[in-house]
Amino acid sequence: MASPAVPDEGQVQLELEPITAQPSHVVLTNQPQVPIGCPPGLEYLTQIDQLLVKQKVELLEVFSDIETKNKYEIKNSMGQQVYYAKEDSSFCTRLCCGKRRGFRIIVLDNNKKEVIRVKRKFKCCGGIACCANLGCAAHEVKVQxxxxxxxxxxxxxxxxxxxxxxxxxxxxxxxxxxxxxCCIWSGACYRCDTDFKVYSPDGDTVVGKVSRQHAGFIKEHFSDATNMSVTFPMDLDVKMKATMLGLAFLIDFMYFEDQHQDSD
Structure with a gap:
């Protein structure tokens, strides 16, 4: 089975919506100076140890089974918007491949400049687990x-x-x-908070987590929009903080993207 095509770098059309009208409760954060060696746009990550990722509810998904491009607001722990993110994928890919689809997540700062790109290739493996003896390919995102x-x-x-x-x-x-x-397999985690604990390489010390918060019955039954948080050490390299944000997107797609359909 041929992998659904993802546009080449020179062909991709982002069609990003301008970030103009912000809700009155949102306070845009000021951007500090760029530290040496810090990729432009990631300087604010030096000041925080948590990001909140809120997927926007799409009315077309609520009233139909049509999967739309995911959109996210990324905020700090005080509710201030830090970034805005939008999925870039084809309609055919979303329709045929569901949560296994290849995609690009384009992350913009509050000046509408793309600062992070998260990329995943399509994987044909039908299960969530990656079992070597079953020949399943591991899912992976590349963060740029x-x-x-x-x-x-x-x-x-x-x-x-x-x-x-x-x-x-x-x-x-x-x-x-x-x-x-473990409960991620049963579907029970769809209706409760779920933690993916982040350990140091020795596997003994918890240094952070990626959490999915229960968003309420109405929101979760009629859409697959999710709320997630990413917690990491304050002094962690901003490149790894951005990579953990990419991990949150991967977890969201793999376990929670089709939850309202899976739970029916």
Whole structure:
């Protein structure tokens, strides 16, 4: 089966909506000066240890089974908008491949400049687990900042039990191990908070987490919009903070993208 085509770098049309009318409760954050070695647009990440990722509810999805491009607001712990993100994928890919689809997530700052790009290739494996003995290909996202410069990877690890991921730098060296809960398989986690704990490479010390928060019955029953948070050490390299944001997008697609359909 041929992999659905993802547009080439020179052909992609982002069709990003201008960020003009912000809700009255949103306070845009001021951007600090760029530290040495920090990719442009990631300087604000030096000041925070958590990001909140809120997927916007799409009315077309609520009233139909048509999968639309995901859109996200990315905020700090005080509710101030830091970034805006939008999925770039074809209608055919979303219709035929569902949550296994290839995509690009374009992340913009409050000046509408693209600062992070998260890319995933289509994987034909039908299961969530990556079992070497079943021949399933691992799911992975590549994180770039600025676009075109790879700074890290978030990759699914082979397991047939608990979800397991690794966060890697640009040289594919493991920086963190990430382990999810057992209940993710049963569907019960769709209606409760779910934590993917982030461990140091030795596997003993918890240094952060990627959490999915229960968004309420109405929102979750009629759409697949989710609320997630990403927590990391304050002094962590901003490149790895951005890579953990990419991990949150991957987890969202793999476990929660089709939840309102799976739970019917």
């Amino acid at each position: 900042a600025p676009p075109g410069t790879t700074i890290g990877y978030a990759r699914q690890q082979c397991t047939c039990w608990k979800p397991h991921y690794s966060v890697r730098n640009a040289d594919h060296e493991t920086v963190f191990d990430v382990k999810g809960p």
